[in-house]
Amino acid sequence: MSLPDRIDPRPPRRIYRWDLDKTYLQTEFDSFRDLLRTAFQKAHEKQAVPGASALIRELASNGDTRLCIVSGSPRQLRSVLEEKLKLDGVVWDEFVLKDNVGNLMRGRFRALRGQVGYKLPAILESRAQAPLEAEEVLFGDDAEADAFIYSLYADMIAGRVDERVLGQILEQAAVYPDEAERVLTAWKKIPVSDPVRRIFIHLDRLTPPAHFSDYGPRVVPIFNYFQAALVLLADGHLTAPQVIKIAVEMVQTAGHNIITLSNSFQDLLRRGLPLQHAAAALVQALEGPNALLQALRPMPDILSAFTKRLAALGTPPPPPSVRAVDYLGLLHHALPRTHKGRKAAPPT
């Protein structure tokens, strides 16, 4: 007699953690008017960042994955946001929103804009429920503190941050005591492992990429999700045909073209990301039957655009160096922006 089928789903091999505003959604809240407009938008009025939904769907289609959303949007927007995700064909496993009204009612004004005290315990608590072997890829943006929080999270569970340093960080980030306690409690439940493979930072504000260099090569600033797809292809999360599907959607729905995509490819190469093998896989996929892509542009043109940009660089640049992250030195990245700082990051 054969064994009965498993009742429970298999544990996830990969967890993808996403922020929403400016990461998945094209959101403007740099002024009070923007904030109001965003708050009253209907689901169909919200716009996803080009390629984001396609990327999520392709990652999910590989199976054994888990989509965990932690967003600073208020809980009151849950129904609208869920509806938007459904419209986009996104299926999630966790969806955490911020209790802004609760914070306001309790007079916790720092928590309204603070991110460390909100996101860090949320993702730690989620990790505490995850399988030890599950890898993670995190998606955030450059508007707030995602690079800092995600990197800190990764280094905490990998044992690269000790409790003394963490305490200093939480204190200087003005985290409330109960939030700090949640962080410590959740952290202690997590076995030491090093699951975070990538942290993608969508450059909504077009912050110069060098701004994130202190976080090391794990953090990859991206101008678009085609770039994320290329890196994930190189990392083994996607196949070349899946990357092509994402690119096609970006071309068809968001006005991207062969120039913007090939420039995006070269941009990653110039930052030293090792994409040569991924590029070869992509070429192989492109040379196969691809009616959809062929309809957009003759295949030789597509291949030419990419190969020329590869050849144009001369000697390939070295990969970005691995370094220990000085979180106390980068703490200013984690603090809420001042009103003046809400504008786009100034050129350095």
Next chain:
Amino acid sequence: MALKPVTIAFDVMGSDHGPVEVVRGAAQLSLESPHIHTLLVGDRAVIDDALAQIRHNGERISVQHAASFIAMDEKPGEALARKPDASVSVAARLVAEGEADALVSAGNTGACVLACARHFQLLPGVRRAALAAVYPTRIRRGDKEDPFSLILDVGATVEATADDLVTFAVMGAAYARIISRNEQPKVALLSNGTEPTKGPRHVVEAHARLGGLPGMRFIGNVEGVDIPKGTADVVVTDGYVGNVCLKMLEGVHETVVELAQYAHKESLRWRAGLAMLSGGIQRIKDITDWEQYGGAPVLGFDRIFIKAHGRSQARAIANAGKVAAKAAANELGKSIQQGLAR
């Protein structure tokens, strides 16, 4: 109205302020002008280091490595022969091959013109290319209220024939129509008198021919004093006279500035007077600042080349890119050919 997408190749190397300012200008373009893609040609590592520190849109920028460049103090011909991989040569080749629609450089002018001559073709009917210059005047022209007039040639063709002068006039008028949106630019010959019979033989002959050229708003001869007045929108002369004239105009500008500085130091009364005038002086500077124009074209080639001033910083570079994009998008070469065919 959607603008036609164009790609501008920037020779990043060789300008007075170094590659960083050119990169900054191109980065500024990538943020301000969605229809313009920039191709940065130069030392890849230098470009990457600069770009990583600057706010830009990476979707609109690509880089082409070029191992060497022509310095300002090098002899163009010799330097280009010795450095076939110089950034300006590589950039010109890429434009010729269709990888970009126009070239912008703030490097060695002679090397730039020579590189273009080696990689571009002269338009049918054009015997010599013309290096143009823009000069601020007191008259505004076209939809853009452009204060600048165009002077050509200012150095590319030292000895011009009557045919050349007529060609320069057609090219300059076409450029003014596109860049300044001046539908009927006033074109004049630079001479030593306003009478048609004044000037050397080639000028007199050109005068007679321009007067009968269809579609040309030829106003006759102008003298040197007419240039800053803006009597003509396009001033045509040979490269020898044009260069001397341009250098004199630049010298006058510098001398006026020096005199003002001297006055400011020497007398309280003069200082007070200058202070009272400062608002007006600043306004004039804002109107006539060459940096807002960005650069001037070399006309006659089948590709677009905009020569930015060697001292250009980011703002001027970005504006030069916009001028180049506008010329390319509006098919300046075709416009010139149509003018010459009349």
